[in-house]
Amino acid sequence: MPGIGRRIRRVLWRLALGIIGLWVAGIVMFSFLPVPFSAVMIERQLSAWFSGDFRYVAHSDWVGMDDISPWMPLAVIAAEDQKFPEHWGFDVSAIQQAISYNERGDGRVRGASTISQQTAKNLFLWDGRSWLRKGLEAGVTLSMETVWSKRRILTVYLNIAEFGDGVFGVEAAARRYFHKPASHLTQSEAALLAAVLPNPIRFKADAPSGYVRNRQQWVLRQMRQLGGESFLAQHGLR
Incomplete structure (x- = not known):
C-alpha cells in the first residue's frame, strides 16, 4: 500500500x-501568436454538447488592436479596471473593498478581478469560485504581467471575453450585434458591450434591460472622465 x-x-x-x-x-x-480558443470557450462547448445542444458553437475571430475601435479598449477599462495601466495584475484597494463588502453577509458577492486576472482565468482556467482556482489565477496573472505588455493583455482579453451566448471576442460581438467589424464600433456601442461583461449570459447586448442601459451611460461617463482616446495613447495601449 x-x-x-x-x-x-x-x-x-x-x-x-x-x-x-x-x-x-x-x-x-x-505573447505574439493569435489565441485560437480559451479554456472558457472549451468549457462552454463541452457543456453544450453534454446537454445535447449540438448547434452551439463557441468561437472567436481574432483581430489585432489596430483592427479594434479605440473606444472598445477604453470602454472595458472604464467598466472593469480603471487602474489597469498602473497595477501589476492586482488592484489591492479594490480587493480590500470587496472583502469588506462581502463580510457584511447580505448574500451578494462583489468581485475585484482586474482585466489581467480575467484574462488569465478565461484563457487558462475554469469558471467557479474556489481557493485553488484563485491561487492558480494569481500565479498565471503574475506570469502574464511579467512576459506580456499591457497592450498584449488587453488585446487578448478583448479577443476572448464572452459577450453573449456563444459570442466570444469583440469582433464576433460587433458583427453579431451591430453588423459591422470591431474597427467601426462607436463610443456608444463599445460602452454597451462593456456594460454586459459582468454577466454576458444574463445581460443582453441585443436586448438591453434598463439596468444595462443605465450601466452603458455610466460607462460612457467614466470613459469621458478618463480622458477619452488620449488615455490609451498616454499609457501606450494603442
Missing part, C-alpha cells in the same frame, strides 16, 4: 508539472 501511495503522488506531481509546463508554453506563445 505505501508503494501505491508513492506512485499515485508521483503521477499527480508529474501531471501538475505537465499542466504548469503547458501554461508556461501558452504564455510564451501567446
Whole structure:
C-alpha cells in the first residue's frame, strides 16, 4: 500500500508539472501568436454538447488592436479596471473593498478581478469560485504581467471575453450585434458591450434591460472622465 501511495503522488506531481509546463508554453506563445480558443470557450462547448445542444458553437475571430475601435479598449477599462495601466495584475484597494463588502453577509458577492486576472482565468482556467482556482489565477496573472505588455493583455482579453451566448471576442460581438467589424464600433456601442461583461449570459447586448442601459451611460461617463482616446495613447495601449 505505501508503494501505491508513492506512485499515485508521483503521477499527480508529474501531471501538475505537465499542466504548469503547458501554461508556461501558452504564455510564451501567446505573447505574439493569435489565441485560437480559451479554456472558457472549451468549457462552454463541452457543456453544450453534454446537454445535447449540438448547434452551439463557441468561437472567436481574432483581430489585432489596430483592427479594434479605440473606444472598445477604453470602454472595458472604464467598466472593469480603471487602474489597469498602473497595477501589476492586482488592484489591492479594490480587493480590500470587496472583502469588506462581502463580510457584511447580505448574500451578494462583489468581485475585484482586474482585466489581467480575467484574462488569465478565461484563457487558462475554469469558471467557479474556489481557493485553488484563485491561487492558480494569481500565479498565471503574475506570469502574464511579467512576459506580456499591457497592450498584449488587453488585446487578448478583448479577443476572448464572452459577450453573449456563444459570442466570444469583440469582433464576433460587433458583427453579431451591430453588423459591422470591431474597427467601426462607436463610443456608444463599445460602452454597451462593456456594460454586459459582468454577466454576458444574463445581460443582453441585443436586448438591453434598463439596468444595462443605465450601466452603458455610466460607462460612457467614466470613459469621458478618463480622458477619452488620449488615455490609451498616454499609457501606450494603442
